[in-house]
Amino acid sequence: MEECFTDSLIEDAVQFLDVTGNIQRIRDTARKFLSMSKELLVYKFEVVVDAIKLMDLNASLGNLLIFHPSNADALFKKVVCIIIKELGLLLPCISENQITVRTKLTSLPRSRATEVKTYNQLSTCGKGYVCCTGVVVGKTETSKYTQSTQYICTDKSCEGSEENHFIRIHVPGALEIETIRKDFKCRFCGQILEEVVSCRHLSDKMMAEVIPESYLKCNNLSRFKQQIITLLLRDELTVALKIGQKYTFIGIVRKDSSSDRIITAIEVNNALEDYVSECTSIPKSIEVYCKYKRKYNLPKMLAYVFGDQICPPGTYMKLKLSCLLSLASASQTQVQHVHVLAIGRDTEILHRLLQYSVQFTNRSLVFSSGNHLVSKVIPDRYNSSSYLIEGGTLLLASDGICYLGDVSKFKKQTFEKLQSALSSGKVLIDIDSKFTKGLAVSIEQPLKCSVWAYTDKLHQSRLKEEFFGDGETSSVLRALSEGFSIVQIIDGDELSHSEEVDFHTSYQTLKMSMEEAENSFHFPVSFNDIEKYLKHSQNLQVKMSSEAEKLLHRYYLATRKARNLSNGSIITSSALSALISMAEGHARLCLKSYVEEEDALEVILLYEESLTAMFGPSVLSVPPLPHIPGDLIDDYLDNQKNRSVLQRFKARLQQFGDLHPGHEE
Structure with missing residues (x-):
């Protein structure tokens, strides 16, 4: 794959990394690695890309990134390795297969090919990046996946038993079986490779569910179930994700099998909190009043x-x-x-x-007896963890209005949850011990409605x-x-x-x-x-x-x-x-x-x-x-x-x- 990159394309990538400050970011990251007292198996670098800006600067490079992400990742890795080698940022003994580069997108041009608004659109998406703007309505417990590991040849006389020849690193869209398996063979002698379990590095992953915000305007919660879009988040993206918060997610579409069904989801590259507000002007009737009356x-x-x-x-x-x-x-x-x-x-x-x-x-939810005030915890329907949290009315109405109706009809338990949320300004999501396999736990989120x-x-x-x-x-x-x-x-x-x-x-x-004109107030x-x-x-x-x-x-x-x-x-x-x-x-x-x-x-x-x-x-x-x-x-x-x-x-x-x-x- 790397041989197909022309010199001009590599030069364009280097120039883009330079003008966007990514080369300096690579320098800073390498400096941190050198200051560590121990050597690492994998050295992780990050390239931050504004895809809209890239399209303006270089259309061919922008198209490669948007519609062929794996090729773009390979290109940026090649460029980063060249920069590290030419500038001497890491020790010479560190090989290229120890370096991994994550391309992190901060924007994506919106078009019919890249914007996803309904679940049915996922089946028609290609291999390129897509974006989806919506409100998180549910998320699973965090579980583990293998981010990287090392394999060696069992034949001590083989070259593959030394150094870091066989390092498996997770790439976007890959399954766990593509990182951890028992039938990898040595390219030097053909023997079955053996994993160095002590070198296995685990990280967090999570499934989440989102819907467009338009479905949360004076609607009953049960009506939008069929509009849910499934997401797969990894690493630091799992930490900050809040139920009820509106995000713009950028990622690629993947398909996984779970029991007897196929799960189509977006593997998220980046999650951006959506704070874009509508630019509205003062209505004419109000403007006239402000000026003259x-x-x-x-x-x-x-x-x-x-x-x-x-x-x-x-x-x-x-x-x-x-x-x-x-x-x-x-x-x-x-x-x-x-x-x-x-x-x-x-x-x-x-x-x-x-x-x-x-x-x-923009967002208003009406509470009813068929809904949950705070949340509902159920077994994980994606079989990726122990449980899934479905957001209730208080959480999903974030940055809007939660209309409860007649509170005198509330059950005692519901009223106590409401009282706790209003007095403390925090919503507590209770996870039962049957899901945690130990003590019951509570997850806290701020009340934002x-x-x-x-x-x-x-x-x-x-x-x-x-x-x-x-x-x-x-x-x-x-x-x-x-x-x-x-x-x-x-x-x-x-x-x-x-x-x-x-x-x-x-x-x-x-x-x-x-119609008493002399006394009537008309506005x-x-x-x-x-x-x-x-x-x-x-x-x-x-x-x-x-x-x-x-x-x-x-x-x-x-x-x-x-x-x-x-x-x-x-x-x-x-x-x-x-x-x-x-x-x-x-x-x-x-x-x-x-x-x-x-x-x-x-x-x-x-x-x-x-x-x-x-x-x-x-x-x-x-x-x-x-x-x-x-x-x-x-x-x-x-x-x-x-x-x-x-x-x-x-x-x-x-x-x-x-x-x-x-x-x-």
Whole structure:
């Protein structure tokens, strides 16, 4: 194979390695080998190739790499050996068959021949590289394979019994039997070779399953099983792979037999975390408002018109605003996501409103009794290890929304798993002892999604009594308040409050139908406009101003001290992170690059309303107002009047902080 490489092709490869910094990388690797105190059997070098850049620089070399990977690997190995020999990077006694070169691709041109979107496409792929972008939905336990080993001739008088003539190294696409076998023959005398078992080097491998992200938008988990694409990962690629994370995988297609079936999979060359965000512009309707109509507060104005086909504008305002803050915070760079719980009697409206809201994120999963909240561990269907982990709703909704529905219907075990994930910010995958052949183990992954839910079982009329009690309901309430970033209680204390809500709903409906131009608030914004606006706001990088950070921190310390009980504060340590995330979300909704004091005040006011509805008033005197009556809506949305309200609230907040000083951390 090596003899077919022309001098010009070898020169092109050397030039490419030089301009891309690979020759320096080879020098650095060789220097590390020389600094070791012992000799190695195999010396591993890595050539990093941007295939798109290579195609621009040299089309013939690029085509060789993409469509004939094994030939390209042989070419790069030949070139690396030449470089090592000419520059004297390794000891002269090291032979070429002790050197292995891995070609690592960082990109691949996308075309019909190289891009895989469905499992059926694998059967039509050739021997070249392909790429597949998708979300990891399952992975097996890591198992071992032989990366390299040494054979010698059993005839001591034969040349093959000395030195390193027979070294077997795994190459992409090869089976284990091609590395380890008992019928290899000596090329000098024809005798059967014997493996030097002490020289066998093992490494990790893993099977994984991915699907395109488009199947994880408001879909049931059982619907995409037939769309799963199987992957085979080796070495360091097995370490960082996370269930629920989106990757672009580059590799070659291989076929393996397992029991009575053929498994077609992609043997992965490289896995790149896919953080490419859509470049979206501000919709025209929002842009016009930002330029000419700054009379109204933008986030509140959007909450006013949000979901108006489900409930009239003005109703469920605080729940809508909480959902918008959560959506604006659902970015891939967000450390702490905003979890929302709605409590109210009219669960039909709550369900429809939350289900409508989850449509505005790229990835959203709805939990149901047929799915698993965290994961499901089953025997490995690929016969490569002991078990396979199938990701549950919380894991697969990463960087999106996990909508749980009515949490009051959860079983105790499911509720405890949810509570653990929300309070710790980590998802624990439990592996039973029957799979580990020893003690049960747990695998930990960060919780990277926003969790939304509702319930009707906890009415405010008995909320405080049950929270401060000692019964089972008290622990449930405590868990809910600790886990969710913000809890919106839709109903008031009085039984007649539901009639008042109905009145507001009817009032808004009548007001909209009467077309009173002088009083009506009109803001023409479509579903697509809101979707583009939220995607644009999610991509904004915001920084926290020192004034806003100090205000949030001071409020957190004061309210944690003010609402302290004998068995601990009802304000958890994660509340500060939630407040910061909501403030960043509010700044994004305002299309700002900095979190200002105004954003912090708006979030504190919203959060304090939630606390007052659950646990009673504080000296801040913030009455819960889940719905905005029609006669107050203009004042509520007006920017100038809103700033006046915030300034008065800031003064009360200053007094509140003085009454309950906390230790600055």
